[in-house]
Amino acid sequence: GAVVSQHPSWVICKSGTSVKIECRSLDFQATTMFWYRQFPKQSLMLMATSNEGSKATYEQGVEKDKFLINHASLTLSTLTVTSAHPEDSSFYICSAALTGGQPQHFGDGTRLSIL
């Protein structure tokens, strides 16, 4: 149980493109979803927390207009990297949690490469 699917797994695109990443909880309803960014050989840095039906809460230093998060249903959250640039290249990974917020179950991540 508690399966989280993330799509796509790998994206390569040109600078200036917007990229949408989907995070789905397959067998449970996720009240809260989290988006992380992970650089090579580094830790998971929380970008934002999204709750179904409300605006996402962004961590300090994360541009909300750059990283658009939508959590329209209890099983789907999306992260859109707008006008992506090479410095946005990273591993983006989502997690989902049941009511109560813990534990978090992670998706497989999306490797984003901006040329």
Place this chain on the structure above:
Amino acid sequence: GENVEQHPSTLSVQEGDSAVIKCTYSDSASNYFPWYKQELGKRPQLIIDIRSNVGEKKDQRIAVTLNKTAKHFSLHITETQPEDSAVYFCAAGNTDKLIFGTGTRLQVFP
């Protein structure tokens, strides 16, 4: 701000030996402490977690201890096996969010 420190950053052990990874946290409001195992290019997987009302928890070869007064918690893996080789992350937080440690790369040599 909130911070979680994790040590060591790398750990090499012989198969069958024990491995211990330690974390300290700064936010005294933290009440949930999970440990995740991440293999190269894969998702972090929850291996054990502990809540602040418990001092110790064990699951087969894995155990976690928590000292809330000192704000530190540790992961203990006994009888290590090569398949235990991975990066391990501790985290501290609550229902709102988790702050992750910097990770420990564990290598178990046969």
